[in-house]
Amino acid sequence: MGDLITMDDLTNKEITTLLDNAERLLPIAKGEVHLPLLEGKVLANMFFENSTRTRMSFESAMKRLGGSVLNFSSAGSSVAKGETLYDTMQMVDGYADVAAIRHPRQGAAQYTADAIDIPVLNAGDGAGNHPTQTLLDLFTIREAHGTLEGLNVVLVGDLRYGRTVHSLSHALVRFGATLTLVSPDSLRIPSEIVSDLTADGAKVTETADLTATIDDADVIYMTRIQKERFPDEDEYSKVAGIYMLTASDLAGAKGSMIIMHPLPRVNEIHPSVDSTRHARYFQQAFNGVVARMALLCDCLGVKIPKKVK
Numbered sequence: 415m416g417d418l419i420t421m422d423d424l425t426n427k428e429i430t431t432l433l434d435n436a437e438r439l440l441p442i443a444k445g446e447v448h449l450p451l452l453e454g455k456v457l458a459n460m461f462f463e464n465s466t467r468t469r470m471s472f473e474s475a476m477k478r479l480g481g482s483v484l485n486f487s488s489a490g491s492s493v494a495k496g497e498t499l500y501d502t503m504q505m506v507d508g509y510a511d512v513a514a515i516r517h518p519r520q521g522a523a524q525y526t527a528d529a530i531d532i533p534v535l536n537a538g539d540g541a542g543n544h545p546t547q548t549l550l551d552l553f554t555i556r557e558a559h560g561t562l563e564g565l566n567v568v569l570v571g572d573l574r575y576g577r578t579v580h581s582l583s584h585a586l587v588r589f590g591a592t593l594t595l596v597s598p599d600s601l602r603i604p605s606e607i608v609s610d611l612t613a614d615g616a617k618v619t620e621t622a623d624l625t626a627t628i629d630d631a632d633v634i635y636m637t638r639i640q641k642e643r644f645p646d647e648d649e650y651s652k653v654a655g656i657y658m659l660t661a662s663d664l665a666g667a668k669g670s671m672i673i674m675h676p677l678p679r680v681n682e683i684h685p686s687v688d689s690t691r692h693a694r695y696f697q698q699a700f701n702g703v704v705a706r707m708a709l710l711c712d713c714l715g716v717k718i719p720k721k722v723k
């Protein structure tokens with residue numbers, strides 16, 4: 415694998431291999447085993463938009479494997495002097511072996527990949543895609559259910575602007591999941607994504623009613639309403655806080671059902687859910703380290719031993 419811009423850059427077999435490798439790397443992510451597979455390699459963490467998990471888990475992944483990290487934020491950089499994305503990334507091509515990029519503009523990761531030689535990993539491009547998040551999401555689902563096939567997955571919230579669900583929905587249908595898409599009318603998933611999802615016969619249902627989906631769900635994936643992507647505050651205030659799961663909503667849920675969220679949450683999941691058997695979002699965030707470790711090894715051509723010890 416070279417660049418990872420959307421999930422279309424990976425076959426199902428490649429995804430499965432990455433998830434298997436991520437599983438083998440767990441002892442390193444937990445700090446139980448030290449194995450410097452990426453010693454001498456440099457990751458450029460290029461963040462033109464805010465991040466906690468993606469940025470830190472990329473950094474943790476690289477450092478746990480003995481590599482080093484150049485951290486870039488557009489604030490405080492020469493972007494403020496007018497330097498273009500193209501020029502900025504030319505420097506990165508010479509300073510690092512691989513780049514993760516987050517940018518508010520959809521398409522910026524592909525633009526960057528076309529402009530430089532080192533592998534580019536899309537860490538979120540506007541309302542476009544977030545494929546490295548999808549890898550950790552798939553890892554989390556497989557960890558809980560032992561499979562990705564035949565699951566009933568409910569995606570909830572801002573499906574219009576939420577890049578995590580754009581990438582995840584594509585991957586899930588490729589692995590045979592049934593999708594229920596829950597959103598207010600104004601935040602429905604783009605129609606071209608629904609067309610893509612259903613083109614190969616995937617079962618996809620759209621509704622605005624979260625409550626009716628809970629009891630049959632294997633996974634409920636909550637998302638934040640992406641305030642920063644709304645053209646005006648009034649439109650945001652019409653949908654802010656529209657879905658909020660509380661522990662009492664889960665009385666009829668399957669025992670094995672997991673609740674996920676890419677985080678940060680604003681008020682989509684009440685803290686009363688945190689202590690239930692269903693809460694999986696903090697484990698999900700941890701899984702970002704192993705998923706990104708596997709990805710970094712893959713794009714840097716580093717083989718992971720069959721047994722990590």
Ligand code: CP
Nearest residue numbers: 465466467468676677
């Ligand atoms: N899940 C995710 O992308 O979180 P951050 O915005 O904190 O990176």
